[in-house]
Amino acid sequence: MTDEIEAGRAQFGSEDVERVATESLYQGFFSLERRRLRHRLFEGGWSDVVTREVHVRRDAVGVLLYDVERDHVVLVEQVRAGALNDPVSPWKLEPVAGLVEPGESPAEVARREAVEEAGCTIDELIELYRYYPSPGACDEQVTLYCGLVDSQGIGGVHGLAEEHEDILVHVLPFARAWELLQTGRLDNAMCLIAFLWLSRERASLRARR
Template sequence: MKIYSGKKFEVYIEKFNLPNGKVRETEFIKHRGSAVILPFLDKNRIIMIRQYRPVIQKWIYELPAGTVEEGEDPLETAKRELIEETGYEANNISHLIDFYPSPGVSNELMHLYIATNLKFVGAHPEEYEVIEVKEISIEDALQMIKNKEICDAKTILGILYFKLENQNL
């Protein structure tokens, strides 16, 4: 049963049959999914955003990301959000991994992309987005994770997954 419908998600209460034969009533967020982008200016420098998040009332460092619009492919979301939030357009963009950021409360599937060969075309964030664009070396970003300066899960996962796949960096 739907109990709330918003612009980005809906909230439901439903009963689920569990593999152990029991039934569980669960509240959850139904989400269209989202795209996250790890944009590289060159082999050592990435673009991140420092964004004010009113829900937690803090500025945090993040990779650019956004919700998949109705009928939109996640790759198109990634391209759109990269331009909107950072002002950069990618000539090359490739898929890295999909993941569920919070499967206990939401069905949101995040699609992580790497973007290279960037060209600045001008940002146009949503009016409610308070964003500063930052150029950060990949090594500094890793240190920021260690120092707990980066606390956003999608950003931590994106940077660490990239590093895991590219051990020689």
């Protein structure tokens, strides 16, 4: 078991799960399913039937916009329904992000959302990671990028009216954004993952100038 992890392999695959039944509980912008399944056990044999509710949604894309010349990052701020009980504010500072539409690639989504949410075009797109934000309860996968941009003149309020978006754009020195992350103001997974990558790679990106 340990040898397989060290070699980067998984002990079990999709063939080691039996989907007994799937029930649709809700269909809307997102969906909710009740899934009944059995799976192989690490010590041998099969589990009993397990019931889980799963939030089913389209995959998402996030892109941290970074100006190499000015050492600035571009973040967007908007109210988030899932954070209404946040003790500080339900308005969250985040990278540009959006859902993948049918027929779109993640890279196309990153470039489209940069225009829609921040009013800017991406000069170079660097793929960072693809990950599950919460695989115990949601099937969504996120593709995360860093987008190199010219931040001069970027700002204002953006978003699509038909999607009820009211998005304020912030252009911040990297050092100030890092302070906000350290104090907990940047508290979403996309920010944390992207900023940790940028803190490691920032010097090499700036050396390319």
